[in-house]
Amino acid sequence: MSLVDEFVRNAETAGFTVHRGTAPGIEGAGVSHALYGLADTGSVVLAASPEEPRARSLLPAVHVSLLAEDRILPGLPELFEALGDDLPSALAIVTGPSRSADIEQHLVVGVHGPGAVHVVLAPAPIPAMSGGQSPGHGS
Numbered sequence: 298m299s300l301v302d303e304f305v306r307n308a309e310t311a312g313f314t315v316h317r318g319t320a321p322g323i324e325g326a327g328v329s330h331a332l333y334g335l336a337d338t339g340s341v342v343l344a345a346s347p348e349e350p351r352a353r354s355l356l357p358a359v360h361v362s363l364l365a366e367d368r369i370l371p372g373l374p375e376l377f378e379a380l381g382d383d384l385p386s387a388l389a390i391v392t393g394p395s396r397s398a399d400i401e402q403h404l405v406v407g408v409h410g411p412g413a414v415h416v417v418l419a420p421a422p423i424p425a426m427s428g429g430q431s432p433g434h435g436s
Contacts, residue, residue, distance in 0.1 A: 300336045300369045307339030308416055312393030316417045317432040320361055323415070327357035331364040331416070333379065338392050341416055345387035350385065354389065360411040362391070365419050 298306075305315050314321075320328065329349055331341040341362040345351045354360050370376050380388075394414050 300371060301366050303336040304334050304339055304369045305418070307333075307336065308341075308393075309339070310412065311339045312338065313341075316415060318401050318417070318419060320363065320417045321354070321415060323361065325357060326359040326361050326415075327353040327355075327411070328363065329354045329363045331362040331368065332388075332405045333376055334364045334369040334371055334416070335376060335390070336369055337391075340390050340392040342376060343389040343391060346385060351389070353388055354391070354411070356391075358411055359413045359415070360391075361415045361417060363417050365418065372374035 298375040308315050329343055333342040334340065335342065341364060343349065343351075343354050343362065354362075370379060376390075389415065394412050
C-alpha cells in the first residue's frame with residue numbers, strides 16, 4: 298500500500314473527509330496549507346506562521362487542510378527528522394475533528410475546535426492563497 302493510500306485510509310477512519318485535487322466550496326470554512334501529512338495516523342501537520350495563523354484551523358466550525366501528496370510521511374520519526382531544528386512557534390498534529398468527553402464521559406464533537414474537517418490531496422505543490430480562503434471563495 299502506498300503512503301498516500303495509507304494516509305487516506307487512516308484519515309477517513311479518524312473522521313476527515315478526504316478530497317482529491319479540488320477543495321470543496323464550504324461557506325465559512327477555514328482553509329490552511331498542511332506542512333505534512335502522517336500516513337500511520339492520517340494526521341495533518343499544521344505549522345503556525347504569519348501566513349498560516351492558528352485561528353484559521355481552530356475557530357471555524359469547518360476546517361479544510363490542503364496537502365500535497367509528496368508531503369506525506371510515514372510517521373512521527375520522519376516528521377521530526379524532516380523538521381530538524383527548524384521548528385515553528387506552534388506545531389499542531391490534527392487527527393480528525395475536535396472531540397471531548399469531559400462532561401459525564403459523553404463524547405461531543407466540535408467543542409474545542411472544528412466539528413468537521415476535510416483534507417484535500419493535491420498531486421503537486423499547492424499554490425499559496427491569501428486570507429485562508431480556497432481559490433474562488435473570497436475572504
